[in-house]
Amino acid sequence: MTRALRVVDASRPGEVLVALREALTGTREAVVPRAPSMALPAVRSVGPERVAQNVAVVIETSGSTGSPKRVALSADALLASAAASAGVVGGQGQWLLALPAHYVAGAQVLVRSIAAGTDPVFYGEGHFDPERFAELARELDHDLRYTSLVPVQLARLLDSAEAGSRDVASALRRFDAILLGGQAVAPSLRERADRLGARIMATYGSSETAGGCVYDGMPIGTTVVRESAGLLEVSGPTLAEGYLGDPDRTSAAFHEADGARWYRTGDLGEVAADGRVTVFGRSDNVIISGGEKVLLDAVERVVQEAPGLGHAVVVAAQHPEWGQVPVVVTEGAPPVTLPELRAVVAERLGRAAAPARILVVDRLPRLASGKPDRVALAAVANDRPA
Structure with missing residues (x-):
């Protein structure tokens, strides 16, 4: 069985949230969150294309290398990721969405909110402003409060707090966990956050793993990471179905081995005896x-x-x-x-x-x-x- 695709304006996160909830329950089409400004000529046209019935979300991205791709994620993968994340951060809670909803980290904030049955607070579009972030953080009223950021956002928040903004400093300390992903976290940035009392968790993952699957070096949930010829591979319930309309790329990135399905990350790294993952960088x-x-x-x-x-x-x-x-x-x-x-x-x-x-x-x-x-x-x- 198959289902249709539904493009939703990612600049309207409330609409993406509703569409995601319907897609996860299987009552409507799979969701393609897309920013109006996205310039991805190779993937812009969805047309009459259909996906497998279990696919709930398609994440489109040009990536940092400029190579367009459409990652098909099942409802099971998204919800497995949300459950594993909740198990690490301390439970299900309320989220502040400060990332674009068309990126996997932003979409997962919405999925976690759906899984938790809580109403997320939306930052919205525009330049990232620490004072606005602090104002929105005060709107969170759940016992457990979370957000997901990229390093540049955290750096701006820390700059503001260190410059004397008590509101921003208080907002950072208000979160039970701040997930930090998208790129490597500089040790100096973590040290600054620690001094301020902000509880950050550096995450590693990609659209192909439904977002972060390794927190502070340790795989979450039932995720398994191994090293193969110096490259990291990931296995577990959060893996994507593959790349929409690109079987060659799918077969190159995903493979079966040792009774499991694995994703070749393309990242250089090593895995210690206790399972701790160290990422050295992209092999390319x-x-x-x-x-x-x-x-x-x-x-x-x-x-x-x-x-x-x-x-x-x-x-x-x-x-x-x-x-x-x-x-x-x-x-x-x-x-x-x-x-x-x-x-x-x-x-x-x-x-x-x-x-x-x-x-x-x-x-x-x-x-x-x-x-x-x-x-x-x-x-x-x-x-x-x-």
């Missing part, structure tokens, strides 16, 4: 510089520990002698000099990993999810002269 974010492999995600983690570079992004740029080199892109000139930064990175990761330059921009381009737009940043780094 590795460059060859002077004949040596350099993992740009690892360079970025070291760079972000330096003064004034907590939000910096490291991308690859072409180099006539070395092939490719790491370039640091940041907002505002940092207090650390390039030679100082190169010395620190070289000591930790080797000389080939040392950034070739620091590129200062007015504002880092970001995707709607809050992630840095690495495609745009790489273009800037390659267009600008050294």
